[in-house]
Amino acid sequence: MGLPALREELRLHPGPASADGAPTWTLQDPSGNRFFRIDWPTFLILSHWHAGSPAQVAAEASSHAPMALDSQDVEAVLDFLGRSELLQCTTAMDTRRLDLAARGRRRSAGSWLLHHYLFFRVPLWRPDPWLQRAAPLVAPFFSPHFAYLSLLALVLGVLGVSRQWEHFRHTLVGSLDWNGAKAYLAVLIGVKILHEFGHAFTARRLGCRVPAMGVAFLVLWPVAYTDVNDAWKLPHRRDRLQVGAAGVLTELGIAAWATLAWTLLPDGTARNAAFLLATTTWITTLAVNASPFLRFDGYFLLSDWLDLPNLHARAFALARWKLREILFDLGEERPEVLPPARQRFMIVFAWITWLYRLVLFLGIALLVYHLFFKLLGLFLFAVEIAWFILMPLRSELGEWRQRWPAIRSRGRDRLWLGAAAAIVALGLLPLGFLIESQGMLKPERSLTLYSPGPARLTGPLPAHGTPIQAGAPLFALEAPELEARAQLASARAASLARQLEMAAVTPEKHADLPLLREEARRVAEEQEGIATERARLAPLAPFDGVWLDPQPDLQPGDWVGKSTRLAVLADPSRWRVETYLEEQDLERVQVGNGGHFYPEAPGQPVLGLRVSAVERDATHTLGDPALASPNGGAILVRQHDQRLIPERAVFRVTLDVDGPPPASLSVLRGQVVVRGEGQSQLGRYFKAAVAVLVRESGW
Structure with a gap:
């Protein structure tokens, strides 16, 4: 036949x-x-x-x-x-x-919609005849002379930016706002159009047909595309590399000349435009187009350079084969026979690509969720996770099911099933009894002493650890301006007193008595205020305590500013630790639970603790700056009106020191470990996921 x-x-x-x-x-x-x-x-x-x-x-x-x-x-x-x-x-x-x-x-309407929501193309133009007519106009850009000039421009531009790096960096930071984002988007569209024309003109120059140019939508994000599949008929790998690299080389050429222009132009619109053009092309070219982990220019360049068509599919097949061999030792033939070094490269490349795509697709799913209203965003998030992550896993599990008789005969299935069961058991067992956080050790009763205003120290501050009796003076400050005001007020009061005496015995001045009395009352109030300010300059101890952490290097006669911290008066008999827990840990802590405090300062002993109070309302303002992230603490905060506001809900927990007080008598930061109710890790993750689902869906 x-x-x-x-x-x-x-x-x-x-x-x-x-x-x-x-x-x-x-x-x-x-x-x-x-x-x-x-x-x-x-x-x-x-x-x-x-x-x-x-x-x-x-x-x-x-x-x-x-x-x-x-x-x-x-x-x-x-x-x-x-x-x-x-x-x-x-x-x-x-x-x-x-x-x-x-x-x-054929697909159902729902399947078609989901597939085309994830990716679809809209051809806009058949450029082949126009490209042929315009080829002589762009021919100079393909000459070696232009390539050498562009390389020289790149070197000079980089040198110029290095000499003005601080200005370049501040300009970049200053452009990161909504207006800058709109400008970057406009420049990005123009650069990507030139990028596609780079592919098109190079392919046409090598005799290939360019049937279409248009816009592709990747998860509804528009991306320009050019159909240069005709380049596959080119017999020489060097020619295909030229077509694949043309877009990246176009952007690099634009970036080189724009960078040089920024270094040479004076401040103004032209220089700002050159800056936008340079930064946009550098970032998009290096971060997006050069990546071989997605089917962008970097992937096709790597595929052509290695002469491995369908690199992703072939590498994934090898990586899946290797994974099955590691897990089950099936002894199957590899999908294709390659030299050992190339085989190892393709397997590692596939695993890195899987990890890269996992992170990328999770990010895209979160982005899609936030771009739409909650219900639609949650649905599209689920579509992203199912299509890009769960479906490949389902496909591989299907391959395992087909090979199940061979897997069972090899015996490794029991090993891995046992390991999986052990991991699940460990995840389900309530083993997480210890709750760790960061806290501050401080006296239960303490008073931080600050200067009430600009003043001069009249005597030495007590040394660290000096006992202070209740009612004893803590420090003495003087303010010459305040003394001058006191003298003026005294002189004014004496003058008003004489005027009142004369007005009382002189009939012609009886009419001035109300005004004089009002002025005398105002001066008396001023004197009372001055006396109060004088008392604040020489405060008395409100309780028996110990003088802690005095401001170093302060000598009599030194000036201090307003709100300058001078020292801490603390009652050394009782100490406590304050820490902050997140909501999922707060439920596991009860009053009476024990714990330990591990000071960060070397040489300090570990202290036993006992939970004395658990606040059920979230802390709106962090009271301990040492626990804030800008100061090396573990709590992420943002500053607003000189207040430290936690980025996530945290709740204050107070623990009493269970035992003798610390010998150092210092406020210390350290690690707090509390024995709480046990909780399984899988249960914790499940509750967190359900909480996010309920919160974000608005149920």
């Missing part, structure tokens, strides 16, 4: 040599704009396809090459051609086969 005829419009192009030096060819399907790399045996079989039966084709092909082909080789090629729809449709059976394939590709 004869073989079905090949489609007449198919084209064969010489391809690059394979890794072992054998020739290859590229089979082009013009109607679908598809390309297939075929090896020498396949080429020979296709060249003698007209010979008749598979045995006759194999015999004809073998007679023209130093290799032995049989009918099974021809049938394998026939299967490939049928699956790729490269055969002519001449019988009712062929029609049914194509109809079944078309039905298999």
Whole structure:
């Protein structure tokens, strides 16, 4: 029986040599704009396809090459051609086969919508005729002279930026606002259009057809695209690398000249435009287009450079095979035979790509969630997680299910099932009895002493650890301005007293008595205020205590400013620790629970603790600056009106020192460990996930 005829419009192009030096060819399907790399045996079989039966084709092909082909080789090629729809449709059976394939590709309305929400293309223009007419205009940009000039511009621009780095950095920070974001978006659109024209002009210059340019939407985010699939027919790898690198090289050229322009132009609109152009192209080129982990320019460049078409698919197949061998030792044949070094590279590359995509797709899912209203955002978040993360996992688990008899026969399934059961058991057991946080050790009763205003110290401050009796003076300050005000007030009071005496005995001045009395009352109030301020300059101890942490290097006669911290008066008989816990840990702590305090200061003993108070209202303002993240603490805060506001809800917990007071008599920061109610890690994660789901969905 004869073989079905090949489609007449198919084209064969010489391809690059394979890794072992054998020739290859590229089979082009013009109607679908598809390309297939075929090896020498396949080429020979296709060249003698007209010979008749598979045995006759194999015999004809073998007679023209130093290799032995049989009918099974021809049938394998026939299967490939049928699956790729490269055969002519001449019988009712062929029609049914194509109809079944078309039905298999159809999706339900919901599936179609979800697939096209994740990715779809909108071709806007058929640029091939215009590219051919405009080619002479852009020819100078392909010359070696322009490349050398651009390289020189890059070097000079980088040197210029290094000399003005602080100005460049401040300009970048200053542009990170909404107006700057809109400007960056406008520049980004223009740069990406030039990027695509770089691909298009390079492909057309090498004789390739460019059938379409347009916009692709990746999770509703617009991305310009150019159809340069025709580059697959180029026989030389260097030519394909030129097409793949053209967009990145276009952006790098723009970045080089824009960077140089920024260093040379005076401040103004032109320099701001050059700055936006330079930073946009540098960031997008290096962070996005050069990445080989997604199907952007970096991926195709790496694929062509290594001469590994379909790099992701082949690397993923090898990585899945290696994973099954590690887990189950199945002894299966590897998907393809490669040199050991290249095989290791592809496996590691696949694993890194999986990790990169996991982080990226989780980020995209969160971004999609926040871009839409809650219910739709939550649904699209679930779609992202299901499509990009859960479906690949489901597919691999399906492969394991098909291999289950072989997996059981190898015996490793019991090892891994046991390990998985142990991990789940550890996750379910309430083992997390200890709750760790950061806290401050301080006296239960203490008073931080500050200077009430600008003043001069009249005597030495007591030394650290000096006992202070209740009612004893703590320190003495003097304020010459206050003394001057006191003298003026005294003189004014004496003058008013004489005027009142004279007005009382002089009938002509009786009418002035009310005004004089009012002025005398105002001066008396001023004197009372001055006396109060004098008392604040020489305060008395409100309780028996110890003088702690005096301001160092303060000597009699030194000036201090308003609110300058001078020392702490503390009652050393009782000490406590204050810490802050998050909500999931607060539920596990009760009054009476024990714990320990581990001071950060070296040489300090560990102190026993007992929980004495648990606040159920979240702390709005952090009272201990030493626990704030800007000061090296563990609590993330933001500053607002000189207040430290926690970024996440935290609750204050007070613990009494259970035992003798610390010998250092100092306020210390340290680690707090409290024995609380046990909680399983899996239960904790589940509760946190449910809480986020309920909170964000608005239920």
